[in-house]
Amino acid sequence: DIQMTQSPSTLSASVGDRVTITCRASQSISSWLAWYQQKPGKAPKLLIYKASSLESGVPSRFSGSGSGTEFTLTISSLQPDDFATYYCQQYNSYPITFGQGTRLEIK
Amino acid sequence: EVQLVQSGAEVKKPGESLKISCKGSGYSFTSYWIGWVRQMPGKGLEWMGIIYPGDSDTRYSPSFQGQVTISADKSISTAYLQWSSLKASDTAMYYCATAKDQWELQYWGQGTLVTVSS
Numbered sequence: 001d002i003q004m005t006q007s008p009s010t011l012s013a014s015v016g017d018r019v020t021i022t023c024r025a026s027q028s029i030s031s032w033l034a035w036y037q038q039k040p041g042k043a044p045k046l047l048i049y050k051a052s053s054l055e056s057g058v059p060s061r062f063s064g065s066g067s068g069t070e071f072t073l074t075i076s077s078l079q080p081d082d083f084a085t086y087y088c089q090q091y092n093s094y095p096i097t098f099g100q101g102t103r104l105e106i107k
Numbered sequence: 108e109v110q111l112v113q114s115g116a117e118v119k120k121p122g123e124s125l126k127i128s129c130k131g132s133g134y135s136f137t138s139y140w141i142g143w144v145r146q147m148p149g150k151g152l153e154w155m156g157i158i159y160p161g162d163s164d165t166r167y168s169p170s171f172q173g174q175v176t177i178s179a180d181k182s183i184s185t186a187y188l189q190w191s192s193l194k195a196s197d198t199a200m201y202y203c204a205t206a207k208d209q210w211e212l213q214y215w216g217q218g219t220l221v222t223v224s225s
Contacts, residue, residue, distance in 0.1 A: 043215035091210035
């Protein structure tokens with residue numbers, strides 16, 4: 001199985017900050033990576049697919065980059081609605097696997 | 108509008124069987140894979156498996172192979188996740204979601220909370 005490791009596990013930041021979350025794969029997954037946002041008590045929401053493609057309706061302050069084994073999710077200017085948990089997911093090969101999550105909290 | 112509506116919360120005893128459902132609407136149900144994701148209390152997301160309702164092609168994560176059965180009834184646009192003998196460790200929220208182009212999960216159901224307790 002491909003292991004996905006996110007860092008940091010928890011991130012404290014303020015409104016207006018630029019934040020970056022990293023996701024590393026245990027082997028190359030090309031660009032087959034997605035990012036999700038999950039708020040407490042809600043289903044996850046797709047933000048980014050194919051490493052850098054922005055899902056329709058997602059604000060442009062979210063961006064993704066990377067290929068191979070290292071990927072990043074960047075939020076250019078944090079908004080109050082962005083405090084949530086973020087997960088990466090590889091879909092290069094079965095079984096599909098998620099990272100352990102990064103909790104983004106208010107400083 | 109694409110919608111996935113899941114069945115309601117369940118409380119079961121260990122050893123009991125269970126089948127939860129996920130009804131799709133607003134899109135061609137037979138043309139998109141539907142995946143199932145587990146989230147245990149306070150934990151992260153785990154991909155369980157996925158089915159293509161058009162031909163019932165199904166793939167399981169090794170962690171869940173043999174533990175659950177994924178199926179679909181295209182005549183009523185509904186996917187299912189079932190257990191033959193529940194354990195306390197099956198207590199979790201279960202989400203269904205449609206795959207977009209590959210296996211990224213685009214539209215999600217609201218989740219079904221399964222509680223297994225004696």
